[in-house]
Amino acid sequence: MANTPKIIVVGGGLAGLAAVIKIAEMGGNVDLFSIVPVKRSHSVCAQGGINAAKNLKGEGDSTAQHLDDTIYGGDFLANQPPVKGMCDAAPGIIDLLDRMGVPFNRTPEGLLDFRRFGGTLHHRTAFAGATTGQQLLYALDEQVRRYEAEGKVKKYEHWEFLSAVLDSQHVCRGICAMDLRSMEVRTFPADAIIMATGGNGAIFGKSTNSVVCTGSAQSALYQQGAYYANGEFIQVHPTCIPGEDKLRLMSESARGEGGRVWVPKTPGDKRDPKSIPQNERWYFLEEWYPKYGNLVPRDVATRAIFKVVFEHNLGIDGKPMVYLDLTHIDRKTLDRKLEGILEIYEKFVGDDPRDTPMKIFPGMHYTMGGLWVDYNQQTNIPGIYAAGECEYQYHGANRLGANSLVSCIYGGFTAGPNAVRYAKNLQAAPSNGHFEAEKKRQEENNALLVSNQGDENPFRLWRELGELMTKNCTVIRYNKNLKETDAELVKLLERFRKVNLSDRTQWANTSVVFARQLYNMLQLSRVIAQGAGMRDESRGAHYKPDFPDRDDKNWLKTTKATFAPDADEPRFEFEPVDVSLIPPRPRKYDAAK
Amino acid sequence: MADKKVLFKIKRQASPSAEPVWEEFELNWHPGMNVISSLMEIAANPQTKDGKTTAPVTYDSNCLEEVCGSCAMLINGRARMACSALIDKLEQPIRIEPLSKFPVVRDLAVDRSVLFENLKAVKAWVPVDGTYDLGSGPRQSMQNQEMTYPLSRCISCCCCMEVCPQFNEDTGFVGAAAISQVRLFNAHPTGAALKQDRLAALMGDGGIQECGYAQNCVEICPKDIPLTQSISQVAGDVMKQAITDLFRK
Numbered sequence: 001m002a003n004t005p006k007i008i009v010v011g012g013g014l015a016g017l018a019a020v021i022k023i024a025e026m027g028g029n030v031d032l033f034s035i036v037p038v039k040r041s042h043s044v045c046a047q048g049g050i051n052a053a054k055n056l057k058g059e060g061d062s063t064a065q066h067l068d069d070t071i072y073g074g075d076f077l078a079n080q081p082p083v084k085g086m087c088d089a090a091p092g093i094i095d096l097l098d099r100m101g102v103p104f105n106r107t108p109e110g111l112l113d114f115r116r117f118g119g120t121l122h123h124r125t126a127f128a129g130a131t132t133g134q135q136l137l138y139a140l141d142e143q144v145r146r147y148e149a150e151g152k153v154k155k156y157e158h159w160e161f162l163s164a165v166l167d168s169q170h171v172c173r174g175i176c177a178m179d180l181r182s183m184e185v186r187t188f189p190a191d192a193i194i195m196a197t198g199g200n201g202a203i204f205g206k207s208t209n210s211v212v213c214t215g216s217a218q219s220a221l222y223q224q225g226a227y228y229a230n231g232e233f234i235q236v237h238p239t240c241i242p243g244e245d246k247l248r249l250m251s252e253s254a255r256g257e258g259g260r261v262w263v264p265k266t267p268g269d270k271r272d273p274k275s276i277p278q279n280e281r282w283y284f285l286e287e288w289y290p291k292y293g294n295l296v297p298r299d300v301a302t303r304a305i306f307k308v309v310f311e312h313n314l315g316i317d318g319k320p321m322v323y324l325d326l327t328h329i330d331r332k333t334l335d336r337k338l339e340g341i342l343e344i345y346e347k348f349v350g351d352d353p354r355d356t357p358m359k360i361f362p363g364m365h366y367t368m369g370g371l372w373v374d375y376n377q378q379t380n381i382p383g384i385y386a387a388g389e390c391e392y393q394y395h396g397a398n399r400l401g402a403n404s405l406v407s408c409i410y411g412g413f414t415a416g417p418n419a420v421r422y423a424k425n426l427q428a429a430p431s432n433g434h435f436e437a438e439k440k441r442q443e444e445n446n447a448l449l450v451s452n453q454g455d456e457n458p459f460r461l462w463r464e465l466g467e468l469m470t471k472n473c474t475v476i477r478y479n480k481n482l483k484e485t486d487a488e489l490v491k492l493l494e495r496f497r498k499v500n501l502s503d504r505t506q507w508a509n510t511s512v513v514f515a516r517q518l519y520n521m522l523q524l525s526r527v528i529a530q531g532a533g534m535r536d537e538s539r540g541a542h543y544k545p546d547f548p549d550r551d552d553k554n555w556l557k558t559t560k561a562t563f564a565p566d567a568d569e570p571r572f573e574f575e576p577v578d579v580s581l582i583p584p585r586p587r588k589y590d591a592a593k
Numbered sequence: 594m595a596d597k598k599v600l601f602k603i604k605r606q607a608s609p610s611a612e613p614v615w616e617e618f619e620l621n622w623h624p625g626m627n628v629i630s631s632l633m634e635i636a637a638n639p640q641t642k643d644g645k646t647t648a649p650v651t652y653d654s655n656c657l658e659e660v661c662g663s664c665a666m667l668i669n670g671r672a673r674m675a676c677s678a679l680i681d682k683l684e685q686p687i688r689i690e691p692l693s694k695f696p697v698v699r700d701l702a703v704d705r706s707v708l709f710e711n712l713k714a715v716k717a718w719v720p721v722d723g724t725y726d727l728g729s730g731p732r733q734s735m736q737n738q739e740m741t742y743p744l745s746r747c748i749s750c751c752c753c754m755e756v757c758p759q760f761n762e763d764t765g766f767v768g769a770a771a772i773s774q775v776r777l778f779n780a781h782p783t784g785a786a787l788k789q790d791r792l793a794a795l796m797g798d799g800g801i802q803e804c805g806y807a808q809n810c811v812e813i814c815p816k817d818i819p820l821t822q823s824i825s826q827v828a829g830d831v832m833k834q835a836i837t838d839l840f841r842k
Contacts, residue, residue, distance in 0.1 A: 025724055036653075037709065039749055040661040098730030101719035101781045103742040110732035129742055134660055138745065142718035149713050157706075181698055210655045244623070245630035245676070246657045336739070340746070344658050347677045348627075413724070459637035459649070502639045503648035507608045508699035510651050511636075 004029050005423035007416075008175055008190040010161045010217060012038025014133070014405060015388025016196030017140035018412025019419070024147040028420045031188060032144070033156045033177055035212045039141045042198050042210035043408065046133020047341055048117060048253030049125035050097075050405040052090035056111055061122040063087045070403060071582050073119040073297050074368070074396020075540035075550060077230065077558070079578040082375050082393050086410040093409050094126050100139040103128050105337065115337070116256040119297040119400040121592070130251055130340035136405055160513060161217045164193065164224055164384060165438045167429045172383030176438045178446075181508050185442045187435040191423030194415045195221065195379075195386040196408075199367050203521045203528070204474065205466015207364035208240055208249040218371050218390050219520035222527065226379045227372035228561045228570075229392040231524070232531035235399055235541050236474050238301035239324050240363035241348060247363030248348055250324060251341045252401040254358075255294040257333070259326045261285050261305070262357075263314040273316075273323055273357045284308050289589050296589045299398045299541040302362040306475055309361075316359060323357035364474055366404065368395045368541065369531075372560055377415035383426070385419050387411030392558075397540020449515050454498030458515040461499070465492055465521065473528055477544050482533035489526050493568075496522060527561040527570045534572060535559065552584055597622035600642070600686040601631065603650060606697050613697075617642040617686070628668060628675035628689065629654055652701035659815060662748030665692055665755070666701045672752040674815050675701075692755045705751045711771040715794045719784040731782040744777040744823065746816045753810035753820055765799030769810035772801055773823035779830070792827070792834040801828050 005028045012034035055061040066087040105113040114123040128135035147153045158180045165174040174189040200215025201207030222228040240247040262281045286293045309315040370392040394407040472481040501511040537551035557574040606613040619642045636649035654664040657676040664675040667690040695703035754760045754768040775791045778784035795801040811820045
């Protein structure tokens with residue numbers, strides 16, 4: 001083994017960059033692959049903040065309390081020791097980000113300010129305006145640029161991961177990737193690789209996710225033998241701005257700073273919202289959940305909005321929308337703490353949310369599920385690690401707001417050093433033939449796509465996929481519909497074989513790239529639909545009216561999907577959850593815990 | 594209203610060396626359209642107005658909420674983010690072209706790596722000792738945070754460089770975005786350790802002296818960053834540094 005380990009990191013969001021920094025600091029060499037320039041990664045979209053129990057507000061907050069809120073919020077599905085590790089590390093991570101220059105909001109004394117977020121009664125969320133993810137990503141991007149200038153990191157931007165290169169013992173020896181400009185397919189050797197490829201929102205068509213969040217890389221690894229865990233747990237964020245091209249997030253911080261959700265009590269009330277008197281408004285979250293009010297966890301708020309809109313028929317003007325109201329808060333405070341998100345609403349809707357209540361509706365936001373990893377962030381394939389949203393470890397059945405940024409950085413900080421340690425003990429590969437074989441396999445895939453003669457447009461197939469998955473695999477799930485969904489997915493996979501690309505060129509061909517992603521999305525969708533079908537209970541974001549209660553006796557288990565190549569579909573097994581620190585108890589937000 | 598149409602003229606270029614050509618597209622109007630959602634629709638039905646099958650348009654995009662900086666292009670001649678360019682607010686036919694001062698990759702996608710190279714040259718980072726636990730960062734006033742945060746919201750879209758008359762191959766001008774980042778990092782208590790290096794990087798050819806104060810940058814910036822303020826302040830610092838250097842020699 002060479003003295004300087006060579007690690008490949010795939011993905012340049014928070015988790016990937018965190019891993020890169022640790023590896024470079026330990027003296028390792030990194031090749032960093034990203035579809036977009038890393039500064040444009042999806043982490044920039046995180047708005048509200050990052051959780052750490054710094055206890056700077058005299059509330060007696062503690063990392064133990066952060067752990068309990070996270071486990072309880074996740075409905076006891078997360079393995080508890082890694083979550084404890086994350087909560088214990090969080091205050092140090094905030095300090096580090098502060099030292100790196102993140103412009104966190106300050107108190108008059110010059111200390112970090114903290115705001116409230118969902119699923120906790122403490123001020124635990126540090127924030128930089130309402131663009132915290134952007135600010136955190138930039139801080140890590142700057143440190144990586146520093147290592148790049150020192151020659152310790154080489155970036156491959158505008159490259160897409162296609163697959164891992166596995167040797168005859170099924171040990172990872174590198175990756176196969178494609179230059180998105182020249183379309184060249186190439187293999188890159190490495191002692192270990194870290195996947196940090198984010199979420200899979202594109203499976204649902206429109207979501208709050210960025211364009212690159214297709215889950216394609218995770219799916220490719222799943223098809224190569226990696227376990228995919230808890231795929232059925234999909235977070236639908238209660239407050240999004242419906243749009244033509246995507247659902248834009250309206251951060252939970254709006255409610256953390258005092259925003260209130262309501263609908264007019266009269267169905268189809270056409271009055272200007274501001275002229276509707278208080279006693280004719282229904283603040284349903286505050287009424288149903290007096291202790292947490294508007295700051296119940298996202299799954300709870302989302303189901304409440306669905307109930308009000310679809311069962312009580314009280315959506316604004318009869319449409320699927322409710323008000324999120326900030327107009328009672330003074331403009332200066334709003335600008336200082338929330339400007340970034342208010343600006344998004346203004347630019348994309350055209351109304352000023354300082355003057356008029358926002359119209360919002362739930363939208364697909366986050367996957368709690370992802371690549372299965374052990375407590376060292378290693379997948380079941382030796383040499384492949386994963387960190388960030390692409391893995392499943394920290395959020396159980398529902399993620400609390402402002403825990404994603406901390407889980408990304410903690411996951412990257414854990415994966416990086418573990419990958420270096422692994423690399424230092426790695427034995428040489430039995431042979432090198434697998435590199436050429438993998439490259440050939442991927443080139444053949446591309447050639448097939450470019451020459452295929454059929455009548456299906458990949459972008460149209462994708463729309464159908466998104467509508468299907470959003471309809472049946474998000475907020476409310478029925479076994480009959482899930483079964484039909486899987487059957488429809490099989491049909492879509494059949495139709496994919498007839499895909500016809502109107503672009504057959506060999507330069508910056510986005511159709512080829514998208515078609516590849518679509519195939520992987522379709523395969524991963526079956527994991528989500530079938531996993532949801534099996535789990536006959538309701539837990540966190542997974543809700544079945546026919547099985548309305550949590551069933552710990554049968555389902556306090558991690559779902560693990562593996563790909564069966566011969567049958568071309570997933571197989572499932574289940575693993576007990578590590579509840580060694582906090583015994584499971586019922587989860588109720590209508591009273592204090 | 595059912596047959597209301599939206600007309601686009603899009604400048605296409607198959608490769609960096611190919612000749613550009615214009616193609617026209619016509620879409621059915623519906624509420625809430627923006628330029629990116631329109632390009633997505635074209636991809637789902639890649640036909641020109643005359644019914645000719647063509648390739649989906651290549652363009653950069655990612656977040657679609659004007660925070661990643663990917664989708665800058667010229668829309669009706671103006672450099673702006675395509676995701677926030679709402680169709681109902683644009684005059685038709687809507688002309689879409691790639692940014693003109695960066696090498697075209699294909700169609701509307703351009704190569705803006707020059708900005709990231711410039712950020713390297715001006716050492717746009719805080720030189721922390723390491724990532725191990727060293728306690729909390731330096732205290733900072735609310736006022737300082739309120740000054741630096743807007744500077745830190747730069748999305749590297751490069752619109753400020755596109756509209757700058759001085760940003761061209763002759764001058765090699767570094768551009769407003771990188772200069773504003775110098776101001777940001779010099780204002781950080783720890784970041785200030787590299788202040789001299791940063792100012793030195795802005796001296797001479799292609800440095801801050803190239804700025805002609807046209808003020809186009811501040812006018813075009815989608816994030817309303819006070820770029821001309823940054824340029825004046827950093828220019829003053831560079832001048833002071835140059836004089837100090839002179840007396841040290």
